[in-house]
Amino acid sequence: LSSIRLRAVEESDVAFFFAHMQDQEAQYQAAFVAEDPANRDAHNAHWARIMADENVINRTILLDEVVVGHVAKFVMFEHAEITYWIDRAYWGKGIATAALRQFLDEYRPRPIHATVAWDNAGSLRVLEKCGFVPNGRGMGYANARGEEIEEIYLILDD
Numbered sequence: 001l002s003s004i005r006l007r008a009v010e011e012s013d014v015a016f017f018f019a020h021m022q023d024q025e026a027q028y029q030a031a032f033v034a035e036d037p038a039n040r041d042a043h044n045a046h047w048a049r050i051m052a053d054e055n056v057i058n059r060t061i062l063l064d065e066v067v068v069g070h071v072a073k074f075v076m077f078e079h080a081e082i083t084y085w086i087d088r089a090y091w092g093k094g095i096a097t098a099a100l101r102q103f104l105d106e107y108r109p110r111p112i113h114a115t116v117a118w119d120n121a122g123s124l125r126v127l128e129k130c131g132f133v134p135n136g137r138g139m140g141y142a143n144a145r146g147e148e149i150e151e152i153y154l155i156l157d158d
C-alpha cells in the first residue's frame with residue numbers, strides 16, 4: 001500500500017469531500033447521509049460548523065498527498081462517535097482501515113461508538129478490523145434510502 005497520512009482538515013479539502021459524497025452507490029451504502037447531499041451550500045455550512053466545533057476532530061485522509069477522504073470523531077447523545085468516507089475510486093485498497101487505525105492511535109479516549117446501516121458490509125468490516133464490537137441494534141431514518149432501516153451499534157473500549 002502507498003502512503004496513507006492524516007492531517008487537519010483545510011478549507012480547500014471541503015470541496016473534495018463534497019465530490020466524494022455525490023456518488024449514488026456510496027450514498028446508498030452509507031445510508032445515513034445529509035438530507036440533500038447535492039446541496040453544496042448546506043455541505044459547506046455543515047463543514048464550517050464542525051470545523052469550529054471543539055467537540056469534533058476532523059482529519060483529511062491523504063493517499064500519496066491526494067485527498068481521498070475524511071475521518072472524524074463527533075459527539076452524539078453524549079457519546080464519542082466515529083464517521084468516515086472514502087472516494088469510491090479508491091475503495092478496496094485498505095485505505096479506510098489504515099486511516100481509522102491512525103486516527104485511533106492519535107485519539108486515545110475510549111469508549112468510541114459507531115453506527116452503521118445493517119447492510120454496510122464494508123464499514124462493518126473496517127470497524128471489526130479496528131477492534132470495534134457490536135453492542136446493539138436499532139432503527140434509524142436513512143435519508144439515502146427514504147425509509148427507516150436497521151442500524152448496528154458498535155463500540156471500541158480499549
Ligand SMILES: CC(C)(COP(=O)(O)OP(=O)(O)OC[C@H]1O[C@@H](n2cnc3c(N)ncnc32)[C@H](O)[C@@H]1OP(=O)(O)O)[C@@H](O)C(=O)NCCC(=O)NCCS
Binds near residue numbers: 031085115116122
Ligand atoms: C466503508 C468504506 C469506508 C470502506 O472503505 P475502503 O477503503 O474500501 O475499506 P478497506 O479497503 O479498508 O476495506 C476493509 C475491509 O472491508 C472489506 N470491504 C470493503 N468494502 C466492502 C463491501 N462493499 N462489501 C464487503 N466487504 C467490503 C474489504 O474487503 C476489507 O476486508 P478484508 O481486509 O477482510 O479483505 C467505503 O466503502 C466508503 O467510504 N463508503 C461510503 C461511506 C460509508 O459507508 N461510511 C461509513 C459510514 S458508517
